[in-house]
Each structure stands twice: as C-alpha cells, then as structure tokens.
Amino acid sequence: MAAVLARDIFKTFGETHAVDGISLAVPDGEFMVLLGPSGCGKTTFLRIICGLEQQTSGDLMIGGHVVNDTPPRARGVAMMFQSYGLYPHYTVRKNIAFPLRTQGLPSAQIDKKVAWASQLLGIDHLLDRRPRQLSGGERQRVALARALVREPTALLLDEPLSNLDAKLRASARTEIKQFQQRVGVTTIYVTHDQVEAMGMGDRIAVIDHGKIRQLGTPAEIYDNPADLFVATFVGAPPMNLIKHNGGYLGFRPENFLPKEMVANGGCTEFSFRVERSEYLGSERIVYGEIEGAETKQIITAKLPPAHVADESIRPGEWHPYAVRNSMLRYFDKDGKRVSRH
Amino acid sequence: MVSIAEPIAKPVSRYRFILDRREVLGSLLVAPAVLYVLLLVGIPFLLAVYYSVSAYTIYNPSWRFVGLANFEQIVRDPVFLGTLENTFIFTFGSQALGLILGKFGAFLLLRPFPGRKIVRALIVLPWVVPIALATVAWQWMFDSLYSVINWTLIALGIITRAQAPNWLGTPHLAMLCIILVNAWRFFPFAIVIFLAGITSVPQDVIDAAIVDGAGFWRRNYQIIMPMILPIVVIGLIFGIVFTFTDLSIVLLLTNGGPVGTTSVLGFEGYQVGIVSGDVSHGAAISLFMLPVLFVVVIGMLRFIRRREI
Numbered sequence: 001m002a003a004v005l006a007r008d009i010f011k012t013f014g015e016t017h018a019v020d021g022i023s024l025a026v027p028d029g030e031f032m033v034l035l036g037p038s039g040c041g042k043t044t045f046l047r048i049i050c051g052l053e054q055q056t057s058g059d060l061m062i063g064g065h066v067v068n069d070t071p072p073r074a075r076g077v078a079m080m081f082q083s084y085g086l087y088p089h090y091t092v093r094k095n096i097a098f099p100l101r102t103q104g105l106p107s108a109q110i111d112k113k114v115a116w117a118s119q120l121l122g123i124d125h126l127l128d129r130r131p132r133q134l135s136g137g138e139r140q141r142v143a144l145a146r147a148l149v150r151e152p153t154a155l156l157l158d159e160p161l162s163n164l165d166a167k168l169r170a171s172a173r174t175e176i177k178q179f180q181q182r183v184g185v186t187t188i189y190v191t192h193d194q195v196e197a198m199g200m201g202d203r204i205a206v207i208d209h210g211k212i213r214q215l216g217t218p219a220e221i222y223d224n225p226a227d228l229f230v231a232t233f234v235g236a237p238p239m240n241l242i243k244h245n246g247g248y249l250g251f252r253p254e255n256f257l258p259k260e261m262v263a264n265g266g267c268t269e270f271s272f273r274v275e276r277s278e279y280l281g282s283e284r285i286v287y288g289e290i291e292g293a294e295t296k297q298i299i300t301a302k303l304p305p306a307h308v309a310d311e312s313i314r315p316g317e318w319h320p321y322a323v324r325n326s327m328l329r330y331f332d333k334d335g336k337r338v339s340r341h
Numbered sequence: 342m343v344s345i346a347e348p349i350a351k352p353v354s355r356y357r358f359i360l361d362r363r364e365v366l367g368s369l370l371v372a373p374a375v376l377y378v379l380l381l382v383g384i385p386f387l388l389a390v391y392y393s394v395s396a397y398t399i400y401n402p403s404w405r406f407v408g409l410a411n412f413e414q415i416v417r418d419p420v421f422l423g424t425l426e427n428t429f430i431f432t433f434g435s436q437a438l439g440l441i442l443g444k445f446g447a448f449l450l451l452r453p454f455p456g457r458k459i460v461r462a463l464i465v466l467p468w469v470v471p472i473a474l475a476t477v478a479w480q481w482m483f484d485s486l487y488s489v490i491n492w493t494l495i496a497l498g499i500i501t502r503a504q505a506p507n508w509l510g511t512p513h514l515a516m517l518c519i520i521l522v523n524a525w526r527f528f529p530f531a532i533v534i535f536l537a538g539i540t541s542v543p544q545d546v547i548d549a550a551i552v553d554g555a556g557f558w559r560r561n562y563q564i565i566m567p568m569i570l571p572i573v574v575i576g577l578i579f580g581i582v583f584t585f586t587d588l589s590i591v592l593l594l595t596n597g598g599p600v601g602t603t604s605v606l607g608f609e610g611y612q613v614g615i616v617s618g619d620v621s622h623g624a625a626i627s628l629f630m631l632p633v634l635f636v637v638v639i640g641m642l643r644f645i646r647r648r649e650i
Contacts, residue, residue, distance in 0.1 A: 050552050073554035085549030089567040089648070098563075102554035146553070 002063025002076075002153040003028045004049060004186060009058035011044055011210075018044040019055070020210030026154075026188060031180050033201030034190045037233065041210035042190045046156050049188065050079045063153050073102065078152035082159045084143035086131040092118075092142050093127040099150045117149040120179075137168050144176070154186040161196060173199055194234050198222065206230050225250075228335035237285060237300040239329070242293050247338070248331040253285070253302035255327040258312040259320040268328060272299065272321035274313050279305065286313055290321075392614075392624035399618035411625035420601060421609065421626065428605040428630070431519060431591075432584040436577060438524035443531020447539060450532065468529040476593040479522050483508035483594070512602035515595050519603050522590050527580055534576035538569030571645040578641050585630055606630055 004026040011019035018041045026032045034042040047053040049060065051072035060067055067075050078099070087095050096117055100110045118124040121141040131139055140160060147155055160176070161169045177200045180187050191197055197204050198218040206213045206221060206229070214226035225231035225239065231250050232238040239250045259269060271291035275298075278285045286301040293299075301321065303313070312319050332338050360366050393412070396405045415421045450461055467475065482489050491505040508514050542565055550564045566573075588607030591597060597604035597612065604612075606626060614623015 047548075052548050052551060072551050073556070077552065079549070079552045081545040081549055083543065083545050085543065085545035085547075087546060087550075087564060087568075098550075098555070099553040102556075102559060146549075 002186060003061075004154050004188065005059075005061040006045075006049070007059045007061075009045065009048060009060065010056045011041075011048060011053060012056050017041075017210050019048065021058075022207070022210070022212055024205060024212065024215070026186055028186055029184045031177070031187045031189065031200060031202045033197040033204045034188065034207055035194060035197040035201075035204050035234075036192060036207035038192055040207045042207045043158055044210075045207070046079070046158055046188060046190050049154070050077045050156050051075050052079075076150075076153040077156055078147035078150065078154075079156040080143045080147045080158065080160050082162055084131075084139050084160075084163075086139060086142060086146075088131050091128050091130055092123065092134070095131065095142055096127075096146045096149050099146060103150065113149050117145040120148070120183075121145045136164050137172065140164065140172060144179075148183065148185070152185065154188065155180075157187065157189045159191055160189075161191075161193075169196075176200065194236070198234075206233065208233070224337065225329070226337055228331055231329070231331070231337075237302065240299045241331070242290070242297070242299070243295060244330075246333050248333075248335070250329040250331060251323045251327055253300040255323050256299070256301040256321055257303065257323075258308060259322040260312075261307065262322040262324055266325045267322045268325055269320060269322045271318050272301070273318050274315050276315060277313050281305075284308065284313070291318065389624045389628060392620050393628050395621050397621045399620060407621075411621050412629070415622060415625050415629065420604075423601060424604045424606060424609045424626075425629070427516065427603060428585060430516060431523065431603075431605050432581055434516075434520040435523035435527060435584060436580050438520060439527035439531050439580065440573070440577070442524060442528040443535050446528060446532040447535035450536060451539060464532060465529045467526050472526065472589045473593060475526065476522065476590055479518075479525075480509075480594055483518050485510055509595055510599055512599055515599060515603045519590050519594055522594060523584060523587075526590075527584075530580070531576060534573060535569070538572040539565060541572075542568050571648060574641050574645050578638055581637065582634060585634060586627075 004024075006022055006024045009019050009022045010017070020041070022041075022045055024032075034045065036042045044053060048055045049062075051067070051070065055068070062075055062077065087098065090098065093114060096114045097110050100113060105113075114127070115124065118127060121144055123138060123141050123145060126134060126138060126142070131142065134142065140163075143160070157176075161172050164172055173196060176189075189196075189200060198221075201218055203215065203217055204221050205215045206226075208229050214221055214230045216224075221230060221234055225234065228241065228248065228250075231241065235252060237253050239252050240256060241248045241250045243249075256270075256272075259267075272288050273291070274286055274288040276287050278287075282304075284303045284305045286303060287298050288301075289296060290299050330338050360369075391404075394406060394408060396403055396407050446464065450457065450464070481487060485507045488505070488508060490508070491500075494500045495502055495505065506514055508518050546564065546568070547560065550560045555564065586607050588605065588611055591603055591605050591608040592611070595603040597608050606629065610623045610627035612623075613626055614620050617623075
C-alpha cells in the first residue's frame with residue numbers, strides 16, 4: 001500500500017488534450033474519487049496511473065518511486081475494469097490466481113492467497129465456475145478478488161458499478177467502501193455518478209476537460225462548489241443559478257423554500273411562480289420561475305412534502321419563497337466562486 | 342343522418358397472401374440451394390460411394406457389387422500407402438506453416454502503419470488468384486534451369502551453380518515445394534481468421550492481463566490464444582478438409598513426381614479413376630479418407646463446443 005502522487009500530468013491524443021495538467025496527491029489508504037462527465041479524461045488519467053497509457057509529460061510517483069518509465073506489471077497497482085475483463089476461458093480460481101502466477105509464486109502460496117481473497121469477498125463457493133456462469137454481482141466480486149489477491153500498492157477502479165442494476169449497485173457501493181476501509185488499500189475510483197462519488201469518497205476530485213475543477217471532501221464539493229461547472233454537475237437537481245450584478249447567484253433547490261419555512265432574519269426573498277411539480281414520495285420537486293430574473297429560466301425547489309402546505313405550490317400563482325443568506329453562493333462572470341459581490 | 346355504407350366483403354383468394362407465410366417463402370428461397378447441393382454434390386457423392394464398392398471401369402461399365410474388395414486391394418498396394426503418407430505430410434505440413442505465417446501476419450497487420458489498408462487488401466491475393474495461374478508462377482520459380490530462387494542464391498554467393506538444388510526433381514524438396522505453395526495459398530485465410538479472432542478479444546481483458554503482470558508471451562499463449570482457439574479450429578477444419586481433398590497444386594506443379602513422392606489422395610484418385618479409367622479403384626482411393634475426415638471434423642467440433650461451456 002502506498003501513496004500515489006501525480007504532478008502536472010498531460011496527455012494529448014493528436015490535437016485533443018485528454019488530460020490537461022492534473023496534479024493530485026492521494027495519501028496512503030485514502031479513498032479518492034475522480035468524478036466527471038464522460039470524456040472528461042478521468043479514465044485516461046487512471047490508465048496513466050496504472051501504466052496502460054504513457055503520459056505526454058508530467059511525473060507520477062507511487063510509494064515514493066517515480067514510475068514514469070516503469071511498465072504496468074512492475075508498478076504493483078491493480079485495476080478493475082468497467083466490464084471487469086475477466087478471462088472467459090479460466091475458472092474463477094484461475095482468474096484470481098493469474099496475477100500471482102505471473103509473479104511466479106509457488107503454487108501452495110497461490111492456493112492460500114486465492115482462498116483468502118475469495119473468502120474475503122464471499123465467492124469461495126464459485127471457484128470452479130467460469131465467468132459466463134456468474135451473475136453481474138458475482139463477476140464484480142471476482143474482478144475485485146483478482147485485483148486484491150496480490151495486495152496491490154494501489155487499487156484503481158474504473159466505473160466498476162456501471163454494469164450492475166440499480167438495486168445491486170447500492171449494496172455493492174456499501175460493500176466496496178466497507179471492504180476498502182477494512183483492507184486499507186489506497187483506492188482511486190473513477191465514476192460519472194455523483195451518488196457513488198458522494199457516498200464513497202473520502203475526497204472527490206471533480207474533473208472536466210482534463211482539468212481538476214475542485215478537490216475536496218464530499219461536503220466541501222457540495223456546499224462550496226468552486227465554480228459553475230461543479231455547482232451544476234454535483235447535485236440533483238443542480239444548483240439554481242441566476243444572473244446577478246454581472247455575476248451569478250446560486251442556491252441549492254433544497255434551500256429554496258416557502259418564506260414561512262425560513263426562519264426570520266438574514267434571508268433573501270423571491271417571488272416564485274410555480275409551473276409544475278413532481279411528487280417523489282420523500283420529496284417534491286417544484287419547477288417555476290422567479291420575478292425579476294434577467295432571463296427567463298427554470299428554477300427548481302426541493303420541498304419536504306410533509307412540511308409544505310399545498311396552497312404554497314399551486315401552479316400558475318406567485319408565492320413568496322426565500323433562501324437563507326448563508327446558503328447563497330456567489331460566482332463572478334467567469335464562473336469562479338467569490339465570497340460576495 | 343349520415344349513413345355508413347355497408348362494407349362489401351370482397352372474395353379473397355386463399356393464396357393471395359401465401360408469400361407472407363414464413364414457411365412457404367422460406368422453403369421457396371432455400372430451394373435453389375438445396376437443389377444445387379443435391380444434384381451437384383449429393384448425387385455424385387452417392388455415385389462415388391457406389392463405384393467404390395463395384396467393379397466399374399470405363400472399359401467394362403458393370404455395376405456388379407464387389408463389397409470392400411476395392412478397398413482391400415488398394416490397402417495392399419505400396420503406392421497407395423505412400424500416397425496416404427504424402428497426403429498427411431502435405432496436409433499437416435502446409436497447415437502448420439500456414440497457421441504460423443497467418444499468426445505473424447495478423448500481428449503485423451494489427452498495428453497501425455502507413456499503407457496498412459493497401460497491405461491488408463494485397464495480402465489476400467494468394468487466396469483469390471486462380472490456383473492454376475499461381476502455380477505456373479511457382480513452377481517457374483522452382484524450375485531446374487530458370488529458378489529465380491536459385492539465381493538469387495547464386496547471385497548472393499550462398500551457393501554455386503553446381504550446388505543449385507533441383508527443387509521439383511528431388512523427392513524431399515518437391516514435397517517441401519508443394520507444402521510451401523499450399524501454405525502460401527492458405528496463409529491469407531489464416532490471417533483473416535486470426536485477425537477476426539484477435540480483434541474480437543475485448544480490450545478490457547487484454548488490459549487486465551497487462552496490469553496483472555502478464556508479458557507479451559504469457560498474454561499471447563495464456564489469454565489470447567485460448568480465447569480465439571474456437572475460431573482458429575474452425576479455420577483449421579476448412580484448411581484440413583480442403584487440403585486433404587485437393588489435387589490442383591500437385592497436378593500442376595509436380596504431377597505427383599518425382600516417382601510418386603508427391604502424389605496425394607486426390608491426385609492418385611484422379612490418376613487411377615479418370616486418367617487410367619479404373620473408376621471403382623479411383624473412387625475407393627478418393628473415399629478412403631472420408632471416415633477419417635469425418636471423425637477428425639466431429640472431434641474438432643466437439644472440442645470447440647466443450648470449451649464454450
């Protein structure tokens with residue numbers, strides 16, 4: 001187990017800057033999530049860490065050693081792929097044993113380690129099956145066991161949950177996180193799903209166009225987005241943004257509430273015209289517009305249905321809504337967050 | 342009031358939509374192929390089977406049934422046994438060489454280089470050139486006097502004129518020549534098979550093997566080869582069956598010589614059955630390998646199926 005350090009990593013494919021100067025320090029044992037839309041360069045960055053791609057420039061250190069010119073097999077990192085990359089002609093046992101066999105370990109030791117990894121992930125009853133005989137969740141565990149069996153310096157995960165159905169995904173999320181805490185391996189996890197990022201990451205690096213837009217804990221990313229991209233990419237529905245004094249004013253939908261629900265003093269009032277609302281059980285998403293906005297745009301409010309009177313969300317009428325001042329965020333005209341206008 | 346006209350039921354022929362019925366249209370479309378196979382493959386095949394157990398010759402066209410007597414006679418004939426051995430050497434030699442060349446070629450054509458598309462198109466030429474034309478070219482290259490190979494070797498100072506090999510006139514060299522020509526003809530097909538197989542291996546699997554620490558050879562022989570084995574075996578079945586039953590290269594290049602050392606089953610069957618007119622023995626020679634090929638093909642197909650589970 002080791003820290004991973006990237007300094008000014010660039011990667012260009014022809015004219016495209018896939019990775020455009022990423023510097024990132026992942027301390028030993030941390031669960032780091034790289035979050036970004038598809039094509040933002042996060043997977044390329046991960047492939048550079050494991051050595052499947054060579055960076056155009058920049059330095060990469062794993063466990064204190066510069067590994068720029070070290071081939072993947074000597075870096076000691078393990079990677080789990082989006083579609084798992086299991087070897088279809090091998091049984092589960094041989095799949096898990098493969099990274100050990102390439103190291104030339106004696107077979108008694110291999111058997112011991114395979115038994116350890118398969119028990120850890122609860123797949124010891126599947127050892128003699130082939131990948132095609134397994135369900136999606138089982139395959140994912142086999143891939144994880146194969147990645148962990150040689151006790152890697154760092155574990156790299158590339159959208160490992162995207163092939164699972166929604167229900168399985170939630171449980172797999174918990175499992176991976178618990179498992180990572182138990183083993184304590186440095187983990188870099190790539191995803192485009194903010195729920196996974198928020199729920200699993202010790203820290204999140206939000207990436208767009210090959211650059212890190214913000215690096216911080218899930219709470220920092222959500223509460224204090226560094227710029228408009230982070231503000232709109234993280235959160236569902238995204239942060240409301242309205243043009244204001246040449247810059248932007250932003251507030252989260254769940255902080256935009258009927259005025260009577262916001263404690264008096266220190267709040268900003270808006271007149272909100274409801275257009276339609278969606279009842280989602282635990283919450284109600286209300287869409288509408290606010291008076292005095294420079295451009296007509298849809299504003300969303302996320303309301304707890306049990307606490308909001310029906311008359312305050314009747315479509316077509318203007319209602320007094322408010323946001324607590326401490327929940328307002330300001331961005332300058334370039335989209336960078338500023339403390340105040 | 343609006344009155345709605347009474348719909349008049351038109352009498353519809355029950356055959357009007359006959360072509361919409363899947364089973365009718367299907368049988369209609371497949372009929373030409375079935376007819377073709379029955380007339381041009383099935384009947385001659387059955388005829389050959391009957392010839393092989395009869396005493397039919399063109400001088401005495403009798404349909405008299407003689408049982409397996411023809412087979413017994415050819416098995417006792419040392420010329421036939423030599424032919425059988427030649428056939429095995431020819432088939433497996435050229436297939437092995439073709440597969441090795443095919444794999445190398447596929448690996449070369451996988452990596453991008455300028456002009457790759459042109460090379461990919463040109464490489465199938467040996468396969469599409471009529472074998473008669475190609476063999477004439479090869480014959481010239483192996484010619485005892487004008488051999489371009491010998492000329493090159495002499496020009497490079499590797500051999501002297503006196504040492505120049507007589508390619509088609511020396512038994513082992515003649516066998517090597519027909520193996521070479523057949524492998525040359527087969528390897529574009531092998532390249533296509535290997536390319537199809539290798540490109541069908543998911544990139545994730547290859548990446549996983551790289552990260553798991555597998556070097557080039559281990560990746561090739563423990564991951565890629567086992568994964569593409571089914572498709573390679575199919576290609577090999579084609580190659581083996583076509584080579585086993587082929588006579589064109591031998592007929593055109595060596596005519597079975599020198600002294601029968603390159604005679605193969607197809608050639609021998611043609612010589613005995615058509616040229617000499619002993620149809621029944623010719624048929625027996627041609628059909629001799631049928632049961633063996635049958636077993637080989639079934640064995641290979643079963644092997645593939647077992648691997649896929």
